[in-house]
Amino acid sequence: MNAVEANLDGLVGPTHNYAGLSPGNLASQSNFGAASNPRAAALQGLAKMKRLADMGLPQFVLPPQRRPDLGFLRSLGFTGSDARVNEAAWKAAPILAGSAWSASSMWAANAATVTPSADSGDGRLHFTPANLLTNLHRSLEHPHTTAALRRIFPDPDRFVVHDALPFQPHFADEGAANHVRLCIDHGAPGVNLFVHGRGAYEAWTGRFPARQTREAFEAVGRRHGAHRPVRLRQNPQAIEAGVFHNDVVCVGALKCLLYHQAAFEDPAAMQAEVREAAAGLFEPQFIEITEAELPLADAISSYLFNSMLVQAPGEGRLTLVAPIDVAEHPCARAVAERLAASNGPIGRVDYVDVRESMRNGGGPACLRLRVVMTPAELAAANSAYRLDDNLHARLTDWIGRRYRDHLTPADLADAAMIEEAQAALEELDVILA
Numbered sequence: 001m002n003a004v005e006a007n008l009d010g011l012v013g014p015t016h017n018y019a020g021l022s023p024g025n026l027a028s029q030s031n032f033g034a035a036s037n038p039r040a041a042a043l044q045g046l047a048k049m050k051r052l053a054d055m056g057l058p059q060f061v062l063p064p065q066r067r068p069d070l071g072f073l074r075s076l077g078f079t080g081s082d083a084r085v086n087e088a089a090w091k092a093a094p095i096l097a098g099s100a101w102s103a104s105s106m107w108a109a110n111a112a113t114v115t116p117s118a119d120s121g122d123g124r125l126h127f128t129p130a131n132l133l134t135n136l137h138r139s140l141e142h143p144h145t146t147a148a149l150r151r152i153f154p155d156p157d158r159f160v161v162h163d164a165l166p167f168q169p170h171f172a173d174e175g176a177a178n179h180v181r182l183c184i185d186h187g188a189p190g191v192n193l194f195v196h197g198r199g200a201y202e203a204w205t206g207r208f209p210a211r212q213t214r215e216a217f218e219a220v221g222r223r224h225g226a227h228r229p230v231r232l233r234q235n236p237q238a239i240e241a242g243v244f245h246n247d248v249v250c251v252g253a254l255k256c257l258l259y260h261q262a263a264f265e266d267p268a269a270m271q272a273e274v275r276e277a278a279a280g281l282f283e284p285q286f287i288e289i290t291e292a293e294l295p296l297a298d299a300i301s302s303y304l305f306n307s308m309l310v311q312a313p314g315e316g317r318l319t320l321v322a323p324i325d326v327a328e329h330p331c332a333r334a335v336a337e338r339l340a341a342s343n344g345p346i347g348r349v350d351y352v353d354v355r356e357s358m359r360n361g362g363g364p365a366c367l368r369l370r371v372v373m374t375p376a377e378l379a380a381a382n383s384a385y386r387l388d389d390n391l392h393a394r395l396t397d398w399i400g401r402r403y404r405d406h407l408t409p410a411d412l413a414d415a416a417m418i419e420e421a422q423a424a425l426e427e428l429d430v431i432l433a
Contacts, residue, residue, distance in 0.1 A: 003118065003187030005253075005310070006058035006378070008152070008369040009049045010108035011395070012042040013064030014403050014424045017412065018360060019098035021137045024208030024244040025361035026300065034359070038103075039403035041356030045106065045367055046399065048352045050392050052321070056313040058378060059387040060152060061395070062108050062369070063428055065144045067421060068100040068412075072140055083415035090413040099137035101412045107362045108369040109177040109247060110138065111145050113220050116181070116372035117158075119190050121225015124160050125377055127153070128220045130175030131164040134211040139167075155380040165219055170200035173216040176369055177245035178234075180252040182274065184282035186372045191228045191277040191284075193257075194221065195246040195264075197239055210239050212246075228277045233265040242300050247365050249299055253309035253318055256345040258287045260305060262296045285345050294335050301325075302332035306363030309346070317347030323363045327351045384432050394431050402427065 020032025053059040070085050076096060078085040089097035105111070115126040129145045132138035142164040153159035165171040178197075183190030194217035197210030204210050214231060221229045234246050241262070243249050250259040257274070264270045267288065274284050289299070299305060308321040320339065326332045326349075339346045352364055373381070402424035404411075411417055 003116065003372050003374045004058060004378070005186050006060060006371045006373050007049070007052055008060040008062050008108055008111070008371055009045060009367050010062045010106035010111070011064055012038065012045045012106045012357070013067060013103040014038050014421045015067045015101050015407070015412065015417075016041045016103040016106070016356065017101065017407055017409065019102060019137070019409070021095070021098055021102060022135055022244070022361065024239070024242060026242040028361040031359045033409060036407045037356055037405050038407055039399060039405045042399045042403055043396070044354045044356055046392065046395055048354060048364060048367065049387050051350070051352060052310065053387050055310070055319075057310060058373065060381070060385045061387055061391070061432070062105075062111065062148060062152070063432060064103060064425065065105045065141060066425060067103060068418060069140055070100065073097070073100050082418050086415065086418060087413060095136075097412070098409075099140065102137035104138050105141045105145065106357065107366040109245075109366045110175040111369050112149060112175050113173070113179050113217075114176060114369065114371050115192070115224035115226045116186075116190070117374060117377065118187055118372070119181070119192060119227045124158055125153070125371070125373065126160045126162065126224040128162045128173070128223060129164045130173045131167050131171065132174060133167055133169065134172050134174070134209050152382045152385045154382060158377050158380045162223055165216055170213060171216040171219060172211055172213045173220070174212045174245060177247045177366065178212045178217070180250065180257065181372070182252055182255060182257060182278065182284060184255060186254075187374065189227060189281055191230060191274060191281070192221070192226050193230045193232055193252070193274065195232045195234050195250070197234045206236060206240055208239055208242070208244065210234070210236070211244060230273050230277050232270050232273070235262050235265050238262045238296065241296050244361075247306055248303065249296070249305045251305050251307060251309050251365060254311060254345070255282050256285045256287065256309065256318060258305065258309065258339075258346070259289070260294065260296060260299050261288055261290045287339065287344065289335055294331055298329065298331050302329040303358060303363035304332045304336060306365045308364045308368065315347065318345050320346050320349045321364050322349055322351055323358055324351045324353045324355065325358055391431075398424075398427060398431060
């Protein structure tokens, strides 16, 4: 069907900050309270989008959500004007205030789980927005994510944007950060790897939360009619080490699955199950990086596996789009360069600077949601959200005028910042209209 893999990237919002709200995310925790640079963060993310678009890959923009979420604070009993609600929340409950100001919707890998039309039960492209209920600040996102996806993918004959799963712990869902699709060609039937951290009915006593339940992905698969599901368990030891999503230690594209030795509870069983599901379709290509090649702690700090694996038009081999942090980490760089120098499925490594996102625990892969689309589906999507040279120029100008280059927690308690953020996003609405 000549389908291609499009990227829907989260545009970093003007309130990008380091609030340390995510237990288990070591980067987020270690940078708590530091001054952020929203302008640099947004421009870095936009530059990555432009780079992928220039490679010939369809690129869409997922706009930032309205922050602060004063409706959330009012629902918790804070009253008065916007300024009074914000001030009172920062004084009485700074974690709640920080949650209301969070710009975490920038990490679009958590926006939804996607099943392309080649794999769905009704031949339509399906999305289930993630409820993200494990963390308070992220749990606020799914209603807005649902509305945005319905604006970008509006044709009900081709797209289905479901509501999020029921909002309770049995169905804790973190979206595509725990999902990998393998196939011989994007338009061909594929194999869907759904990776969970725990079962809904088991006791979890780990230091960090296991965010994804098996039952959530089972429900998503039933909704989408997803063919050839492979349900895998994340390695509990990896979760304890700071692997809060499986995309911190695993990435795949087409026939290739690149993963750390510690990614799955039983790597040998994983390979057997994937081969069985892919039988008659393609032969999977597994690339396992051992602990000796790259210690798990280094994999987490460098975010090698949170790279993007993409195939540019006209190229037979894949490109690993890695964070610049990999290039600056001797061990991780050695692994990446060795992969590109081999005769395997990865032909080259491109490094991108997304340092502001990385300081909050999100690399290149966290910033995007992968959406396999046919030509007809691309034509039916809302073109206002598709990145081209004109939109790139307008967004660059807007970010330069509307975003601060220095933001501290004290700035978020200032009423002027509320008006500033709201005015910025109102102008963005006009740009994307």
